[in-house]
Amino acid sequence: MVKARKFVVKKAFKGTPKRDDFEIVEYELPPLKDGEILTKAVWISVDPSQYASAPLMVVPYDQFGYQVGVVVESKNLEYPIGTKVVSFEGWCDYAIVNPNAPSRHKFYYDSIYKLPDLQGLPESLGVGAVGMPGVTAYFGFLDICQPKAGETVVVTGAAGAVGSLVGQIAKIKGCKVIGFAGTDEKVKRLETELGFDKAFNYKTVDVIKALKGVAPDGIDCYFDNVGGELSSAIMSQMRVHGRVTVCGSMSAFKEDSLFDYSNLPKATILQPFLPLNAVTIEGFVYTSVEFSRWHEAFDALTKWIKSGQLKAPEHVTEGFDHLYDALVGMLAGDNYGKAVVKV
Incomplete structure (x- = not known):
């Protein structure tokens, strides 16, 4: 036994x-x-x-x-x-x-x-990176946001398991990448180690002012791991036909009842911005992708890590x-x- x-x-x-x-x-x-x-x-x-x-x-x-x-x-x-x-x-x-x-x-x-x-x-x-988080980053970003070279991408929770991969995949696809994280040390590492064009500590900056400074023409793609007021501020800066992947809601994790609507934190409404710019928002969970496709992500991510294009x-x-x-x-x-x- x-x-x-x-x-x-x-x-x-x-x-x-x-x-x-x-x-x-x-x-x-x-x-x-x-x-x-x-x-x-x-x-x-x-x-x-x-x-x-x-x-x-x-x-x-x-x-x-x-x-x-x-x-x-x-x-x-x-x-x-x-x-x-x-x-x-x-x-x-x-x-x-x-x-x-x-x-x-x-x-x-x-x-x-x-x-x-x-x-x-x-x-x-x-x-x-070659498991569930990698599958989430790969398909959640590429299938929904469909990034094009030269576009501007924002990632929240950018130093986490999924966000750190999304930002690097965006760079591989030729995008300008802006990340948000919760400490100055993480911000520095995103810029110096993972190749983000710019990163901010969301706790210490004016988010909209920061975005206008580095992306004055707006944001094309947003990968949301956080939700809450931070995401409302970011989505208010989306360009026409911007695409948003909603993957997580870390901002609500300290609430006693995560799925109790009456107990969730409140954030600024987005209706004035989204219809005007025809923004597409889609929720994503890795089980949305058939397992038969996972090898596509595994092969690409392994190749990128081996070549040094992506750090895990x-x-x-x-x-x-x-x-x-x-x-x-x-x-x-x-x-x-x-x-x-x-x-």
Whole structure:
């Protein structure tokens, strides 16, 4: 028998998750059945969605999310021992998975798949730039915004797992890129390390004045990870036929009830600006893209990282027991790039 550990969310989050909202449960796994595999986690992902989707869950529930693991026992010929896999088994150190089982989660793509060929790049990228965040950045930006060389692109949450990739993809496509982040250090790194043309600390600048200074003719594409008043200010500066991808709402993450309309923060209305400029706004979640297309993103992102055109910064936390700390730190904006935990 294999003993496994997992994080269980036993209390609904009220504001920032608290340590006693979680419980680490130890349990014994049963013997494998035909078609099943036993995986050992190597890298576990920490994502904003683990907080944002919490109101949709019924407690208690196992903390969901992606992980990179290795097959240590197998009764499935397609997944022999030693195979590296990406699965949606969440915050657990061992898991029994049936690759042929139907999806168990209506909000996420939770089937297991073999780790893409990373051509020698770190395996942690399987839950980052060459995983779900990469798919989100690649298709959320390119499919909806359809950027053209010479256009001006704005990204909020620009130092995060998705935003940092979007900005660099925009540069690869020949765009001028402006980023917003929450600290002066992140702003500096966006400009010096990731090639953003300009970045601002949204906490310390007049957003509209800053945008008029660097993009006097307006904004063509906006990738929104934040929402709230910051996004209202940015969208007021969209050009005619501007395109907006709404991917996240970090500005609402500290509210007690993220999906309670009466409890959400208020922002300036946009109706005076959007019809006049025929702006297109579309929400995006990575499950909008058929899995059969994911390889397109994986291949392009791997190629760009290998060539040096794209950097994939990571914020690594060591130790299974520190998953909670990594989550709270990520929600507080402590991370630069993708937050991952090495088990």
